[in-house]
Amino acid sequence: MQTFHVNGYDMAYLEVGEGPPLVCVHGTLGDFRTWYSVLGPLSKSHRVISVSLRHFFPEHWDAIGDDYKMAQHVADVIAFIEQVRPAPVDLMGHSRGGHIAFRVAQARPDLLRKLVLAEPGGDLDASLSVPEGTPAHPPLAARTARSVEMIRAGDIEGALQHFYEGIEGDGSWRRVPAAAKQQLRDNAVTFLGQINEQRRPYTLADAQAIRTPTLLIGGGATTGSLSVMWRVLAEHIAGAKTAVIANAGHWMFEQAPLEYGEVVNRFLAE
Template identity: 45%
Template sequence: MQLLHVNGYDMAYVEQGSGAPLVLLHGAMCDLRYWATQMEAFGRRYRTIAPSLRHFWPERWDGIGDDFTIQQHTEDVAAFAAALGTGPVHLIGHSRGGHVAFRVAQHFPDRVRALILAEPGGELDATLAPEPPHPGMPAGIDIFGQAAERIRCGDIDGGVALFVDAVSGPGAWEALAERSRETMRENAYTLLGQVREQRPPFSRSDAEAIRAPTLLVGAERSPPTYARILGALGRTLWQAQRVTILGTSHAMNHGNPEAFNRAVLDFLDAQPPGSLTRSLP
């Protein structure tokens, strides 16, 4: 594990391989270890780099402070990409990390060569979602708040289990390997920061600002809210492809790593090498 000092913070990261840089962003209550099943496969073709975002493991954060926000993580990742000194990077984000990756591509377009969004977390505003959410969708923000309150009160497993079952479906926590459970326990207090961050919703103008070719990755068994977000972004982004990973839910890169890795590598291998210079419509 290495450290790179950006924006006054030491970001821990691991890397494997050589070639064009490929940066992997984890989601809520995870960290750089989340991508263990991708590092070798991606590292055969790319310089694959997995950082832990601010306040995630190996830091042991207590949930106190005001610098756990989408904006802060976006600025950190943009600075991290610049500090690598390699030019624009291929950027993958899963869940909350997908939201961060989206914002990096939106606000720092010169840092992103190609974008992969694996079920990015968030909400759609009225410009992307003229119809109300389907009544069967989980009320994610309320569930997350309940989960955070359990964690705040010391019921770590109860809070993390509530969160995991909300994003991946009933029984997902029980099905997790103990190693994955321990990772989420070690990052549990980051959920306290997440429920305070007032994450902005995705809008049409946000999506239209992104000029990197984008792969949208969904999972066959995920709650329908993710498909709704992917559908709206797919209709709006400048250049987007969409793929579904079969036989798995939200943690798709763990549930079906072979299919996930193949989808990502096929997309990246098809991208032209070199600069970001493109003709805009």
């Protein structure tokens, strides 16, 4: 493990492989371990740099302070990338980390060569319409709020199950490997910050502002709003490419690491 000092914080990261830098940003409840399953496939042709955002493991946060904000995490990733050489870098984000990567590309396209968004999280504002006939999906924010209540009541296991199954479906929690479950437990307290992180919804203007060559990836088995978001964004990001990882859900890189690695490597090599 190494660190870069960014915005008054020592930001931890893992680095594997040689070649052009690929910076990887985890999502909710994740950390630099999120990408373990694809470190092998991706490091064959890249120097993979997997970061842990402010207040995530290896820090054991006490939920005190007001700097768990989306804008802070975006600023931290920008400051981190500014220290990576050679520039520009490829940037990949999953879920909430995909939202962060999107905002980095929006604010500092000069830092990036290519952008990979794996089912980026967030909400769409009224300027971005979903395809006609798309079923209405309850926002994940409601699941997060309920999980926060459970954590405050001391039911961490129940909170994680409630959140996870809201994405992957009923009964999915019991199928999660022990190591992956422990990673989520290690970051459970970050939920207490996320509830007030001030994340802005995506707008049409936001999507049209992305000029970095972009690949959006979805899991073929993903349901709910996360299965819709990336498709809508792809329609409005100029030249965006898309890929679906068959028979995989939201954590598609864990469930199908070889297929995921092939898709990403192919795009980055183009």
